[in-house]
Amino acid sequence: MKKGPVKGTLLFLLMVLVPFFLSIYYVNILSEILILSVFAVSLNILVGQTGLVSLGHAAFFGAGAYATGLAALKFSTNIFITIGIGLIFALLLALIIGLLSTKAHGFYFLMLTLACSQIFYSIVYQWTNVTGGSNGLSGIAPVDVFGGLRLSNQVFVYYFILVVIAILLFILSRFLHSPLGAVFIGIKENEERMKSIGYNTALYKNISFLIAGTIGGLAGGLYVIFNGFISPNDVYWTASGSVLIMVLIGGVGTLWGPVIGAAFIVILETIISSYTENWMMIIGAAFILFVIFAPNGIVGIFNNLKSTLFKRQKLEHETLKMIQMKQETKMDG
C-alpha cells in the first residue's frame, strides 16, 4: 500500500523531466495522452466503479471544451475562469442527463446516454452562430495562469496538464477507498442489496454521474487549451466509444487502468497512422482480442503475472493461503 505514493511521485518527477530530453513532438503526444487519461478516468468512475456503462460520455467532454473555448474567445484569458466555466457547464449537463438516464438500467441506460449525447451533438452541429457548426471552434488563443504567466508554449501546457492530472489521480486514489467510493462499488456489485441496506441508490448514481461528467468536462477544457480547436467530431458518439475502449483495454475499475488504456490507444494510433490510415481496424481488432482474452485489461494481465510470480514464492512457505478470491466484475444489467 505504501509503495503507491512513492511510485506515483517518482513517475511524476520522471514526467516533469521528459520535456528536457524529448522533442516537442513527443511532448505533444504525452499531453494528448494525459488529457485523454483525464477523460478515461472520468468515465471509469461511471463504468468501473458504479457499474453504469455509458456510451455518451463525449457530451461532457464537448460541453467542457466548447464552454471553455467560448469563454476564452469571448471574455476571459484566465485559465481558471475559462476552465471553471467549462466545468460548470459540464456539471449542469451532467445534472440534466443524469436525472434522465439513471432512471434506466443496463442497455437502456447505455442507449439513453447515447441519445442524450447525440442530442447534444446535434445542438453543437446546428447552432452555427455560437459553436461554428461543422467547422468547429478555432482560433482559441493561449490563456494565462497567473498574472504574467501565459501558456504560450506547448511545454507550459504540458506542465499544466501534468499538474492537473497528478492532483486528480491523487484525489481519486483517496476517493476509491472513501465511504462514497465504497457505496458506488456496492451499487455495481449488487444494487438491490444496497437499496435494502438503506442507501438511496438513485441519488448515489446521480452523484456518480455528476462527478464523472464534471471531470469529463475538465478533460474537454484541457483539450481545447492544448489544441486551440474543437470540432463536433470530438462530441460524436464514436468519441464516446473510443474512450470506452480506452477504459476497457486499460482495466475497468482500477486507478491506473484508464491512464494506461489512453496511453496504449494514443501510442497505437500514432504508430499505426504513420504506416496506414486504417488505424480503426487495428484498434478494433486489438479491442476484440482484449475483450475475449483479457477482460480485465492491461492492468488485469499485469496483476495476473504478478500473482503467478508471487504464488511461486509463497508456495514454499504457506500453501494454505493459496486460495484466492476470484474478483468478478459483473457488468450486465
Next chain:
Amino acid sequence: MSALLLQLMNGLSYGVLLFIITSGITIVFGILGVLNLAHGSLYVLGSYIGYSLIMEAGLPFWVALMAVPILIAIIGLVLEIVMLRPTYKLGHLSQVLLTFGLAYIFHDIFSMMWGKNILVVNPPEALNVSVEIAGNAIPAYRLALIVIGIVMAVLLWYTQEKTKWGAVIRAGLSDKEMVGGLGVNIHFVFTCVFFLGSLMAGLGGVLGSPILGVFPGMEFQILILSLVVLVVGGLGSVTGTFIASLLVGFVETFSRYFVPELSLIITFALMALVLVARPQGLTGRRVA
C-alpha cells in the same frame, strides 16, 4: 397539400426501410441478449456488395436482391459461430463490445475496398419511373419499397405469431433457459436468429442503397437510427417494431421538411421521451 403527400410517401418508404433494418437488430437483441452494434455495418456491407454487383458487374437489381442478403446472412452466420458462440460465458456486455470492435474493423474494410466517395445505386429499370398520384409524381421505386416492406412485415408477423418456429422464438424472448430446459436446442436457435437478423440487414442494404446511397461512416448513422427504433418500439413484437419504424420515419422526414435545423434533435428527443415515460418501449415488455 401536394407537397405533404409527397413527404407522406417519403416518410412511409423511409419507415418501411427502417423496419427492414431494425427487425434484424431487434430479434437478435431479444433472443441472444446481444445488442449487435455491428448491425449497421452488415447493412452497409450489403449496400456495398449490392453496388458492386449491380453497378460494376452489371447484374440485374433483382439478382442482387436475392444474392446479397444470403451472402450477408452467411457472413453473419460465420461471425456468430466464430466470435459470439465462444464468448457467451463472458456476459452480454462483453459481447456488445465485441460487436463494437467489429464495427470498427468493418469501417476500415469499407474504405479500403470501396473508397470514400458516396456511391449511388440505380433502381431497377422497370421501377425507374414516376407514378402519378393525385397530381404528384412519386418514384415507383419508393412505392415498390413500401409494398416489399409491408410484405416482409406480414411475413415476419406470420412467422413469429403463427408458426412453430415463431413460438420457439417468442418463448425464447420470454425465458431462454426454460426453452432450453424443454428440449429446444437454444444455441441452434441463436444461430438461426442471427442468420435471420443478418439476412434482414443485407436485404435492407440492397433495398436502401438506391434511396440513401452508401458512404463511409453510414453504418453508424444507420445503427443509431435502428437503436432509436428499437428503443421506441420495445422488444418482442413485430408489430411494435413496425409501428416504431413508421413513427421514426415520419418524424424524421417531416421534421426535416418543416424544421430542418432541429431535425436531428427531434428524433432523439422522441427516443429520450419514450425511454423516460415508457422504458420498455411503446409495445414491448420490460427486459432487465
